[in-house]
Amino acid sequence: GQQLNQSPQSMFIQEGEDVSMNCTSSSIFNTWLWYKQDPGEGPVLLIALYKAGELTSNGRLTAQFGITRKDSFLNISASIPSDVGIYFCAGQNLYNNNDMRFGAGTRLTVKP
Amino acid sequence: EAQVTQNPRYLITVTGKKLTVTCSQNMNHEYMSWYRQDPGLGLRQIYYSMNVEVTDKGDVPEGYKVSRKEKRNFPLILESPSPNQTSLYFCASHATGSWLNTGELFFGEGSRLTVL
Numbered sequence: 001g002q003q004l005n006q007s008p009q010s011m012f013i014q015e016g017e018d019v020s021m022n023c024t025s026s027s028i029f030n031t032w033l034w035y036k037q038d039p040g041e042g043p044v045l046l047i048a049l050y051k052a053g054e055l056t057s058n059g060r061l062t063a064q065f066g067i068t069r070k071d072s073f074l075n076i077s078a079s080i081p082s083d084v085g086i087y088f089c090a091g092q093n094l095y096n097n098n099d100m101r102f103g104a105g106t107r108l109t110v111k112p
Numbered sequence: 113e114a115q116v117t118q119n120p121r122y123l124i125t126v127t128g129k130k131l132t133v134t135c136s137q138n139m140n141h142e143y144m145s146w147y148r149q150d151p152g153l154g155l156r157q158i159y160y161s162m163n164v165e166v167t168d169k170g171d172v173p174e175g176y177k178v179s180r181k182e183k184r185n186f187p188l189i190l191e192s193p194s195p196n197q198t199s200l201y202f203c204a205s206h207a208t209g210s211w212l213n214t215g216e217l218f219f220g221e222g223s224r225l226t227v228l
């Protein structure tokens with residue numbers, strides 16, 4: 001199946017720093033999504049992107065749907081301790097039975 | 113409260129001893145799915161169900177079975193567990209109508225399974 005390459009695998013940052021992570025694919029997707037998994041919990045949707053080039057914000061989070069439909073990035077500004085967790089990108093293909101693929105995740109650690 | 117509930121949350125078992133992980137959702141969602149999460153591999157789909165009595169294989173179905181006799185329940189069955197099925201398992205659901213619009217999956221809290 002389609003593979004998503006998510007990077008970086010992990011990040012250790014200081015509180016207040018900005019964070020950037022991205023996802024690339026060899027195939028196009030119709031929808032890109034970013035989920036966050038808090039420790040001991042299931043993933044929760046942060047942002048969904050539906051059009052190539054779309055830039056969407058949710059508080060301190062900003063995500064973009066790449067113009068080629070093969071990539072997406074997520075930025076977190078002014079990180080805080082509760083940003084700790086694993087961030088997953090996901091691509092959805094509406095023309096393949098809504099197949100959704102997940103990246104391997106970016107584990108974020110924020111030092112106070 | 114809208115939620116997906118999995119049980120058990122933690123389980124240690126031995127090779128070959130059949131087990132079932134239950135999943136229940138109270139949102140009247142048509143679509144339900146099981147994933148396993150392993151370090152460095154992200155979330156891989158095991159099985160999914162588009163509606164009652166309709167199930168299909170995901171990417172890693174070997175060693176697993178599912179059933180969908182009722183809309184709210186989607187149990188995952190390991191007939192003869194092996195150590196390579198040690199993993200963190202997530203059940204997820206969404207309403208088919210919203211699937212096309214948001215792509216949002218609602219996940220359970222996870223079930224950590226260890227097979228010795």
